[in-house]
Amino acid sequence: MTSMSNYGDLRAELETLTTEAFRPELSEIDRLPTLEIARLMNGEDTTVPTAVAAQLPLIAAAIDAIAERMSRGGRLIYAGAGTAGRLGVLDASECPPTFNTEPSQVVGMIAGGPTAMVTSIEGAEDSRELAAADLDALAVTADDTVVGVSASGRTPYAVGAVEHARKQGALTIGLSCNAHSALAAAADHGIEVVVGPELLTGSTRLKSGTAQKLVLNMLSTITMIRLGKTYGNLMVDVRASNEKLRARSRRIVALATGASDEEIERALAATDGEVKNAILTILGDVDGPTAARLLEESEGHLRAALAKASG
Numbered sequence: 001m002t003s004m005s006n007y008g009d010l011r012a013e014l015e016t017l018t019t020e021a022f023r024p025e026l027s028e029i030d031r032l033p034t035l036e037i038a039r040l041m042n043g044e045d046t047t048v049p050t051a052v053a054a055q056l057p058l059i060a061a062a063i064d065a066i067a068e069r070m071s072r073g074g075r076l077i078y079a080g081a082g083t084a085g086r087l088g089v090l091d092a093s094e095c096p097p098t099f100n101t102e103p104s105q106v107v108g109m110i111a112g113g114p115t116a117m118v119t120s121i122e123g124a125e126d127s128r129e130l131a132a133a134d135l136d137a138l139a140v141t142a143d144d145t146v147v148g149v150s151a152s153g154r155t156p157y158a159v160g161a162v163e164h165a166r167k168q169g170a171l172t173i174g175l176s177c178n179a180h181s182a183l184a185a186a187a188d189h190g191i192e193v194v195v196g197p198e199l200l201t202g203s204t205r206l207k208s209g210t211a212q213k214l215v216l217n218m219l220s221t222i223t224m225i226r227l228g229k230t231y232g233n234l235m236v237d238v239r240a241s242n243e244k245l246r247a248r249s250r251r252i253v254a255l256a257t258g259a260s261d262e263e264i265e266r267a268l269a270a271t272d273g274e275v276k277n278a279i280l281t282i283l284g285d286v287d288g289p290t291a292a293r294l295l296e297e298s299e300g301h302l303r304a305a306l307a308k309a310s311g
Contacts, residue, residue, distance in 0.1 A: 021197035062189040067226035074143030076106045079161035081125030083205040084149040085110030091216040099229040100237040111157040128160025142169030151204035153181020162186045177208040228301030236276040257282040284309030
């Protein structure tokens with residue numbers, strides 16, 4: 001789909017999008033009591049998880065494909081403009097402290113660059129060429145996954161990112177909130193969470209943004225579960241970079257092992273504070289270097305390393 005410079009054509013296109021639809025029954029919302037507006041908005045928000053649920057098989061298939069690429073050393077790259085771009089940057093930035101990933105492993109690309117996180121960069125979202133240049137700067141390969149994120153499903157930056165990534169052999173996913181979107185059509189995996197018209201006409205930071213946040217949470221979190229970054233539902237790869245996270249590290253070791261405080265302190269000291277290694281020293285009854293070796297042989301999967309220790 002070519003870029004629409006003609007205002008009339010673009011307006012006609014927007015009018016066909018569910019996310020842009022006008023709801024006349026809400027046309028006097030500004031005259032309602034605040035509590036009633038809050039109730040209306042809350043009621044709208046409750047519909048989002050159901051819309052996400054309808055896409056779960058497609059989401060799961062995309063996650064398995066991402067995990068397979070990442071297990072070979074590939075990266076997960078989000079690309080979007082405005083709210084969609086910010087949500088991708090947010091999800092990417094939370095992976096290192098949660099899963100001890102390198103900042104380069106999960107990347108958020110936003111049209112207009114870092115400045116666009118807090119300032120609207122006019123015109124950036126309209127450029128497919130900008131998306132291609134941003135991906136080229138990352139030297140995208142066939143092991144990588146690029147997720148284009150766009151509520152409308154037509155944003156040139158997101159569509160352009162997916163099209164360019166596909167030419168490089170990368171896995172591509174298109175996440176939008178309209179059916180039959182150009183973004184889904186351009187991607188290997190199309191995920192279309194149709195949340196319907198917004199409370200404020202066209203304000204896709206609302207239900208559409210919530211839907212995108214929920215799906216991005218799934219893509220990163222479940223991929224990391226598949227990659228062995230958790231043990232059960234415990235964040236065993238958490239990076240203890242502050243006091244709260246140091247306390248959480250001790251609690252995770254305690255929950256996983258049931259060991260005493262003294263034993264936990266000894267285990268963490270013997271493994272330079274690495275939670276996963278500390279758990280393995282306790283449950284597998286091995287020393288720190290052995291735990292590190294077993295985990296390396298098991299590609300970081302704690303359950304597999306425990307099986308080797310007990311075997």
